[in-house]
Amino acid sequence: MITKNILLFTILSFSLAFSAFAEVYRIVDEEGKITYTDTPPHDAPTKEKVHLPAANIQPALKTAPMVEAVEEEVDGYQEITILAPTQDTTIPPGQETVAVQVGLKPTLKAGHLIQLLFNGQSYGLPTATTSFSIGSLVRGEHSVQIQVIDTEGNVIGLSNTATIHVKRGSAQH
Template sequence: MIRTPAIVAILALISTPVLAAKVYKYTDDSGNTVFTDEPVKGAEELDVQPVPTIPAIIPKVDTAPATETEAEFSYNKMTIILPGDGEHFVNNGGEVTVQVALSPALRNTDKLQLFFNGSAYGEPKRTNTFKLNNLDRGEYAAYVAAIDNKGKEVGKSDTVTFYVKRSAVGGPKK
């Protein structure tokens, strides 16, 4: 349902050209030029033209491919600093922290993805530290990749291998 104020506004906009008044110009007793919409003795009627307008310029979106520096960006160095390659974790409850150092620093548009035993582990994120919990005993391999906002890999660490050793519960006493 259209409300009364909306109808009044629409009618006012439609009728504006019809309501345009004539404009008169004259000089008063003090020598000032006066413009009015009421005819005065000795006033000159002016022919008022519409105000010239210029259409808005819509900027074009640059669809050119990325510059070579953006297209070829990669991290100079990505190194897993925790755990060390070949490191053994004994009776730690199966918790391991993976931490990566990279150069240059992580760009605002990039994220890091942990790959654990050949598969992506969790979602890519902006932090350089990953927590692995409740790991059973055994050998594990991990590496970290930097992913840009288009999903392209722009850096990758070497794979580190580490070992988790946990006590067997209920095993024979020695």
């Protein structure tokens, strides 16, 4: 499977690299129809070589480093951390929800539950899952945090806090 992916990536990389150097021709036929081609025309009534501008290449976005996990062992948990979203993640306009992924080391123990905190308030009910979805996001800065709760309802562990920034369109723009 990995070999297939590497081969596909290599083929696509070469095809994109060579297509950037291909020449483009503009042909206008007797009826005035315009056609663009990479094959030099021999019998076209009107032909001209098209000079394309340089490709618009954008640098890759830098990813934020993962926020350090709480390292002290809390009631048997060596690590309670928010894997996603990372610290200072920006939620673009149009994205209505954000997925929250929790990392626990070791895995969640029997009877323990996870409570998602959104802006310091409980979001939903405690659950045994490590994946959450926060919806109806409003513009601004928000915090996400995780609590691990024991069988008696006591908070026995707390994750790092991840800050997210929600962008929304404005009526003025």
